[in-house]
Each structure stands twice: as structure tokens, then as C-alpha cells.
Amino acid sequence: MLSNQYPEVPLEDKQRLFDQVKHDQRFDDYLYGCYECGICVAACPSARFYDFSPRKIAQTLAREDIEMFYEQMNDDIWNCSQCFSCLRCPRQNNPGGLITIMREVAVNNGLRSTKEALAGYTRIIYKIMTTGTQVSPDMLQEDAFPDWGPQVKEVAQHLDLWRRALPPETLHTTGLSWQVEERTMLELYTIWKLTGVLNMISELDEGLHDIMEEVMDDALEDQGFSVV
Amino acid sequence: MNPMEIPMVGRGTQPETTRTFIQDPDNAPDEDMREAVQALAREGEWIVQPVPEPYYAARTKYGRVKKIPFEKTWHHKSCGQCGHIPGYSTSIFWLNRFLGYDYFDPRDQTSCTAWNYYASATSNQVAQAAVAMRNFSAAYETGYFPIIHCGTSFGHYKEVRHELVHNHDLRRKVREVITKLGRPFVMPEELVHYSEWMYAIRDQLKSRVVYDLSDITATVHPACHYYKLQSGDAIYDPEIYGGQRTAAVTSVVQELGARVADYSTWYDCCGFGFRHILVQRDFTRSFATMRKIEVMKEEANPDVVLTHDTGCVTALDKSQFATQAHGRKVGVPVLSESQFAALAVGAHPYRVAQLHWHSTDYRPLLSKIGIDAEKAWTEFQEDLAQIEQGSMEYLSWESVL
Ligand code: SF4
Ligand code: SF4
Numbered sequence: 252m253l254s255n256q257y258p259e260v261p262l263e264d265k266q267r268l269f270d271q272v273k274h275d276q277r278f279d280d281y282l283y284g285c286y287e288c289g290i291c292v293a294a295c296p297s298a299r300f301y302d303f304s305p306r307k308i309a310q311t312l313a314r315e316d317i318e319m320f321y322e323q324m325n326d327d328i329w330n331c332s333q334c335f336s337c338l339r340c341p342r343q344n345n346p347g348g349l350i351t352i353m354r355e356v357a358v359n360n361g362l363r364s365t366k367e368a369l370a371g372y373t374r375i376i377y378k379i380m381t382t383g384t385q386v387s388p389d390m391l392q393e394d395a396f397p398d399w400g401p402q403v404k405e406v407a408q409h410l411d412l413w414r415r416a417l418p419p420e421t422l423h424t425t426g427l428s429w430q431v432e433e434r435t436m437l438e439l440y441t442i443w444k445l446t447g448v449l450n451m452i453s454e455l456d457e458g459l460h461d462i463m464e465e466v467m468d469d470a471l472e473d474q475g476f477s478v479v
Numbered sequence: 480m481n482p483m484e485i486p487m488v489g490r491g492t493q494p495e496t497t498r499t500f501i502q503d504p505d506n507a508p509d510e511d512m513r514e515a516v517q518a519l520a521r522e523g524e525w526i527v528q529p530v531p532e533p534y535y536a537a538r539t540k541y542g543r544v545k546k547i548p549f550e551k552t553w554h555h556k557s558c559g560q561c562g563h564i565p566g567y568s569t570s571i572f573w574l575n576r577f578l579g580y581d582y583f584d585p586r587d588q589t590s591c592t593a594w595n596y597y598a599s600a601t602s603n604q605v606a607q608a609a610v611a612m613r614n615f616s617a618a619y620e621t622g623y624f625p626i627i628h629c630g631t632s633f634g635h636y637k638e639v640r641h642e643l644v645h646n647h648d649l650r651r652k653v654r655e656v657i658t659k660l661g662r663p664f665v666m667p668e669e670l671v672h673y674s675e676w677m678y679a680i681r682d683q684l685k686s687r688v689v690y691d692l693s694d695i696t697a698t699v700h701p702a703c704h705y706y707k708l709q710s711g712d713a714i715y716d717p718e719i720y721g722g723q724r725t726a727a728v729t730s731v732v733q734e735l736g737a738r739v740a741d742y743s744t745w746y747d748c749c750g751f752g753f754r755h756i757l758v759q760r761d762f763t764r765s766f767a768t769m770r771k772i773e774v775m776k777e778e779a780n781p782d783v784v785l786t787h788d789t790g791c792v793t794a795l796d797k798s799q800f801a802t803q804a805h806g807r808k809v810g811v812p813v814l815s816e817s818q819f820a821a822l823a824v825g826a827h828p829y830r831v832a833q834l835h836w837h838s839t840d841y842r843p844l845l846s847k848i849g850i851d852a853e854k855a856w857t858e859f860q861e862d863l864a865q866i867e868q869g870s871m872e873y874l875s876w877e878s879v880l
Contacts (some may be wrong), residue, residue, distance in 0.1 A: 276604065276646060296748045296766050332755060332762075333597035334703040334748035335634075338710065354600030369599050371758045376601055383589030385558035398760060400800030402838045415866050416859070416874040417565050417833065419572050421556070421584050423873060428562035432586045438613055438660050439589050445656050446606035455601065 254318040257325065265321040268356055272312070272320075275352045281345040285309040291337035291346050301330040305337045305346035312349055328353045329368035361454035373459050376452065381466055383439050384428035388414060437476050440467040444478045499721035502542025509711045511543060512637075515644045516666050524650060526665045528619045535679035540715045546669050547679040548626070550580035553618040554673075557629030558590040559789035564796075566814075566833030567789060568628055570821040571673050573831045576880055577824065578683060583623040588614055593635035594790070598753035604642060604649060609656040611639045616662040626671050630788030633672040634704030637712055640670060672705060674727040674787035675714050677816055681734040687824045690849045692737040697819070698781040698811075699728045699739055700771065700795065702788035703748045728787050728816045735823045740779035744770050750798065751790040760798075767798035772809045783844050784813040792837075799839045812841035822848060829859035830879045 257265075272278065291305040292298045298305065308327065311319045328350050337346040357365040369376075379385045393404045406413065410425055421429040443449045444467065453460035471478060520527040531551040536544045552575070560567040575582045592610050596602045618625040627633040643650050643666070654664045706713035706725045716726035719733075729739050750766030752759070772795060775781055784795055796813035803809050818832040828834050828850055834841050835856075845852040862878070865871040871878075 276649065277642070280645075294746065296750060296752075296770070297762070299770070300762050300766060329754065332748060332750070332752035334751075335707045336703060336746065336748055338707050351597070351600060355603060358600050368754070369601075369758075372599055372754060375757055376595065376599060379558075379590065379592055379595040383592075384562065385590055385592070385594045386562040388562050391563060396797070398764065398801040399797045400838055402800075406836060409863075412863055412866060413835070414565075415872070416830070416863055417569060418830070418874050418876045418879050419565075419569055419584055420873070421586055422561055422565055422568070428558040428560075428590070429556050429588075430586045431589060435587045435589060435617070438662075439610070441660060442606055442609045442613065442656060445659065446603060446609060448602050448606045451601055451603070 254316075254322040256322045257318075260321065262317065265317045268324060268360060269315070269317050269320050271356045271359070272349075272352050275355070277348060277352060281348040281352070282309060282312055283342050283344055285313050285344060286342055288341060291340050291344070294336040294339050296334060296336065297330045297332050303327055303330040305331075305350075308349055308353075309340075309344050309346050324353055324357055325362060325364040328357065329365070358455055359451055366455060369455060373456050377459060377463060380439075380443055380448075380452075380463055381436075382427050383431045383436055387424070387426050387428055389425045433474070437471055437474055440471055441476060441478050443467070497721070498723070499717055500715070500723045502538060502540075502715070502717065502722060504542040507541035507543065507711065509541070512640055512644060512709070512712065513669065516640065516668070519644065520666075525654075526619070526663055528615070528624060528665050528667045530668050530671075531624050537675060537678060537714050538716060540711045540713060543711075545675070545712070545714065547671055547675050548624050549676075549679065550575070550582060551623050552580075552582045552626040552676070553621055553623035554582060554584050555588060555591075555614060555618075555625050555627045555629075555632060556584075557632060557789045558594065559793055560628060564789065564792055564815075564833075564836050566818050566831070566836060567792065569831055569833055570815065570817040570826065571628060573821055573826055573879065574680070574684075574817065574824075576876060577821075577826075578680060583621055585617065585621065587617040591629070591632035591635050593631050594753055596635070597631070598757065605652045605656070607635070608639045608643055608649060608653045611636050612653055612657050612664065612666075613660060613662060615667055616657060616665050618667070619663060619665040624671075625667050626673055626676055628673050628789070630672065630702035630705040631790060633670060634708030636670050637709035640666065641709060670712065672727070672787070674705070674731075674816065677731045677787075677820065678714050678727055681731045684731070684820055684824055685734045685736075688735055689825045690823060692735055692823060692848065695737040695783065695844075695847060696740050696779060696781045697732050697737050697783050697785045698742055698775040698779050699732065699745070700749060700784060700786040700791055701725050701728065701745065702786055702791050705787060728785055731816050731820060732785055735820060737819075740781055742775045742778040744774045747771060749786070749791040749794040751794040753790075756790065756794055763794050764798040764801055767794045768802040768807060768809050771795060772799060772802075772811055773807060776808050776811060781811055782847055783819065784811050785816045785819055786813065787816055797838050810839060812837060812839045812844050814841070822850065827858070827879060828852065828855050830862065830874060835859075
């Protein structure tokens with residue numbers, strides 16, 4: 252399969268990204284070859300909606316087709332729903348898992364297509380990384396979810412009161428999904444810093460990285476947490 | 480393998496196959512991860528937190544026994560659930576109290592962060608495993624055993640366990656992080672999803688059902704991350720779908736006396752998509768309605784869709800509004816089986832099941848069950864008035880049991 256979608260990108264750059272994917276410790280566990288049977292495609296929700304195929308992902312990686320790989324890194328991987336229905340593969344491949352690895356490499360290398368795919372999503376990254384919970388009740392706003400109908404407005408209008416009408420004590424929150432202890436958050440910040448995740452964000456969005464670093468460093472310093 | 484009657488016949492719709500999957504743990508094609516976890520504990524690699532007794536012995540896909548604790552559970556909450564459909568978790572807690580079980584609802588808990596990982600990949604293997612192990616260690620220190628509310632957290636943690644078992648280097652790196660936090664390095668003996676606990680308590684619930692549910696038809700959406708990720712470790716029962724699909728949710732709903740109807744796209748995902756539900760919902764809306772809700776309606780005409788994951792409830796419920804506006808055949812309420820079970824044994828639809836957080840009209844379902852939605856709403860409004868006036872700070876557990 253030949254691709255000439257990105258002739259302006261030097262082959263060495265494409266090869267470098269491919270090598271990063273291939274050297275991920277999970278790679279060998281996720282790809283054993285491919286029968287081209289298409290069972291993964293039949294199970295794949297994204298294949299029904301987009302011009303997208305987990306079979307092509309597995310094939311491309313197995314054949315080490317660098318040009319096609321680079322095209323998929325830019326045009327395909329963000330279409331995947333990460334449902335892992337493709338784990339039905341009779342060859343024991345994990346196309347969804349291969350895509351997870353490809354996405355990680357795409358983020359680490361700050362690909363433009365990745366920045367575009369994640370535009371609008373960065374506020375969520377901020378939420379999860381700084382609070383330990385991914386979505387909060389106060390995100391339920393009409394302008395963010397117009398397609399969810401008038402009920403979202405209803406929730407937003409009564410949010411504080413409705414949250415207080417929840418019997419579990421940990422759920423009396425509006426800015427977090429549940430109450431998270433301060434120490435717990437500091438431990439989470441420590442994890443992001445020690446494992447290089449915070450640095451990863453700078454490839455994606457430098458401004459976001461700087462804000463989060465400041466929030467985390469201030470909090471860690473205030474509480475005398477040292478991250479070395 | 481001899482053909483046999485599928486036990487769903489008469490109560491549900493007969494699946495297309497009549498074969499039963501014969502469970503044979505001695506010939507399971509995959510490795511028993513729990514054994515590997517114990518072996519590593521013997522080598523001093525980590526502490527294994529045992530499942531507290533008494534426990535229920537359930538069967539997984541290939542017939543291995545999985546221990547499901549009844550109580551002393553540490554509730555690993557789910558962000559989507561607690562944030563947007565809090566009746567899901569409230570019902571789980573309420574059922575624990577209803578059955579008199581001791582449980583712990585921690586504040587020393589973060590999300591598994593896998594929603595973000597599957598949406599944006601802005602993390603890595605070591606970080607994801609460290610987040611999991613930090614939570615496990617927090618549970619261990621309380622003496623309560625982790626039970627995981629979210630299908631994605633459950634699936635992701637099973638993946639993390641698999642990776643930690645097989646990758647010494649990863650184990651070392653994660654242990655270093657956890658040690659730096661001053662925490663013990665602990666792996667639970669079992670990874671347990673709340674719907675497995677629901678399966679374990681189904682008999683106890685059956686004897687307490689207060690409504691005749693025989694006229695209620697439900698369709699079940701099995702959550703992808705519950706049984707597709709690390710597929711061997713999910714609950715299967717030869718009496719449910721001939722052991723060919725997970726018994727989670729379906730077994731409980733049938734036990735409560737409702738009818739579970741089959742539909743052809745049961746294996747399809749809900750369309751959540753992780754990234755898509757937040758920033759590309761045209762995909763989610765189309766898939767959730769055209770491949771799931773419309774097919775269910777066409778083939779089974781259910782009164783309710785029941786599932787066991789936060790994301791699935793959200794995607795299947797919220798997607799219906801816009802689709803309805805296009806005049807398509809949707810309009811089925813979506814609940815977790817914990818909410819449905821709570822209602823069946825007499826829980827309040829607003830104080831406990833918190834149905835006002837759901838979008839698709841659930842009132843026809845309530846009235847078919849025999850619950851007076853209007854009266855219940857008036858009662859709930861009175862609670863809200865008391866909170867507003869300051870005579871009650873919060874709605875307390877005492878007032879809902
Ligand atoms: S994980 Fe991705 S590739 Fe696999 S079935 Fe789901 S959407 Fe398709
Ligand atoms: S199911 Fe597996 S073997 Fe078949 S096409 Fe997909 S990746 Fe290849």
C-alpha cells in the first residue's frame with residue numbers, strides 16, 4: 252500500500268515515529284500478524300462512521316509500511332473510539348491498543364493533526380490532571396451540550412441544590428465529581444511529574460503545561476511535598 | 480456440545496444460537512492472572528489484599544471461580560457517574576445500606592484517569608499503573624476491599640494488572656513511585672466490578688422486590704470495557720445466554736422479575752468514544768441511536784435500557800434528544816441496573832435513583848412499574864425546599880432509607 256499524502260515530511264521523521272511505536276513495551280503483545288479477515292472491522296463502531304479500519308492499522312504496522320503509518324498517525328488514529336471491540340481478533344491482535352500507542356507517540360511528538368484533534372479538549376486535561384476527576388457537575392452547561400436538550404439547562408440552574416440533595420456525603424460537590432482529599436491530589440501531581448506526563452503536555456499545549464505546572468508546584472510547595 | 484434450551488426462553492427473547500458454552504477452567508486458553516498475582520506476592524514483589532469474607536463464588540468466562548465480597552467494600556467511584564448521573568452510585572450505596580452491609584466511600588481516591596487516557600493519550604503506562612496502585616494502596620490502608628463502579632476503570636485496571644504481572648521493569652518503576660509517596664505496594668486478590676456484586680446479591684434482592692415487574696421489558700447493553708478488555712475475567716453463567724455472553728446485568732434484571740429482550744446489535748459499543756462524547760458528538764449521537772436505541776426499539780420495544788457503566792448510560796441517554804428532534808424512533812430511558820434494582824426494592828426515584836439527572840423521559844417506565852412519579856417529585860421538591868430554607872443541610876441517608 253503506497254501513500255503519498257505527506258511527501259513534505261522526510262522519511263527519517265516518519266521512521267523515527269514508527270520506531271517509537273514499535274519499541275513501546277506493549278507492541279509485541281498487541282500485534283502477532285494479521286489474517287486480513289476483517290473481523291475487527293465488522294466489530295468496529297468507528298469503521299461504520301468514518302473512513303477508518305482497524306485491519307489497515309494492524310496490516311500497516313505488520314508490514315512496516317512507513318508512509319501509510321504516517322498517514323494513519325495524522326488521519327486515522329483519532330477516529331478510534333477505544334472501545335476494544337476489535338479484541339475479537341482471532342489472531343489475538345489488539346488494534347485499539349496499537350492505536351493507543353500511536354496516539355501516545357503522536358502526543359509526545361506534538362503532531363499538528365494531534366493538536367487539532369485535541370483542540371477543545373484541553374480544558375478536560377486540565378480538570379483531570381489538577382483535580383483527579385475527569386468531569387465535574389458544573390461542566391453541564393447548555394452552551395457546552397446544546398444537543399443534550401433542555402434537561403442540561405435544568406441541571407445547571409439547580410446544580411448546587413440538587414448536589415446537596417444527594418445522600419452520599421462525598422458527592423456534595425460542583426467543581427469535582429466527588430470530594431478528593433488534598434493529600435490525594437498532591438500525590439497525583441507527584442505521579443504526573445515523576446512519570447513525565449506533565450512534560451508530555453508541553454508538546455501538546457505549552458500554555459496549558461505552564462498553567463498546570465504552576466498550580467501543581469505551588470500546591471506541592473505549600474504542603475512541603477518534594478518531587479525529585 | 481449438546482444443543483439445549485436457553486434458559487432465557489419464556490422470559491426473554493431467544494438468542495439466535497441454542498448452544499451453551501461449556502466452562503472448563505482446566506482448559507482455559509488464557510492465564511489465570513490471580514495466580515500470577517499470588518506468585519509475585521510469594522516472591523515479595525507486592526502485598527496481596529485478600530477478598531474479605533464472606534464472599535460469593537461466581538464463575539468467569541472459562542469457569543474459574545471469582546470471589547465477590549459482600550461487604551467491607553471500598554468504593555472506587557467513577558467521574559462521569561458521580562458528576563453527571565449521580566443516581567448510579569447513590570443507588571449502589573443505598574443497596575449496601577438496605578442490605579445492612581458495611582462499606583466505605585473514600586475521599587482518598589482519584590479517578591483511574593483512563594477516560595482521559597483513551598480520549599487524548601496524554602499519559603503513559605507508568606503513570607496509569609501508578610494511579611491504579613495509588614488507589615489500591617489507599618483502599619488497603621483502610622482495610623476495605625476495592626469495588627470498582629466504572630466499566631472503564633475496571634477494564635483499565637485489569638490491563639494494568641496484566642502489564643504489571645508481565646513486565647518487571649514496569650513493576651519496578653511503579654513501585655518506586657508508590658514508595659516515594661510513602662505507600663505500600665498492593666494488588667487486590669481480585670478486581671471486582673460493582674455489577675459483579677449486583678450479581679452476587681441478586682437472590683437477596685429478589686426476595687425484597689415490591690413491584691410486579693413481569694410486564695417490564697428491558698434491553699441490556701453490556702459495557703465493552705467490562706468484558707472485552709481482559710475478557711476472561713468477567714462473570715459468565717451457563718444459565719444466562721448459554722454462557723456465551725456476560726451474565727452481568729441480565730441475570731440481575733431477570734432475577735428481579737423483569738423480562739430481558741435480545742437484540743441483534745448487543746455486541747456493538749454505545750458510541751461513547753471517550754474523546755468523541757466530549758468534542759465530536761456527531762459520532763456518539765449517530766452510533767448510540769442508530770446502532771443501539773433504534774435497533775432495540777425495532778426488535779424488542781423495551782421499556783428501559785439497562786447497563787453497567789457510566790459512559791454507556793450517558794451516551795445512550797443523552798444522545799436521544801437531538802435524534803428525537805429528527806423524528807427518529809428513539810425515546811427509551813437508560814438506567815444502570817443498580818438504579819433499576821433500587822427502584823424494584825422500593826427506593827425513591829428521586830431521592831435515591833436521582834432520575835431527574837437523566838434526559839430521556841423515564842416517567843412512563845415509573846408508572847408501568849407502579850411508582851407514582853408525580854407524588855415522588857412533590858416529595859422531593861419538599862426536601863429541596865427544606866435544604867433551601869436551611870432546615871436541612873443535605874439530604875441525609877436517614878431520610879431516604
Ligand atoms: S478500539 Fe478503535 S479500532 Fe478497535 S473496535 Fe473500537 S473503535 Fe474500532
Ligand atoms: S481481526 Fe485481527 S487478523 Fe482479522 S483483520 Fe483484524 S487485526 Fe487482522
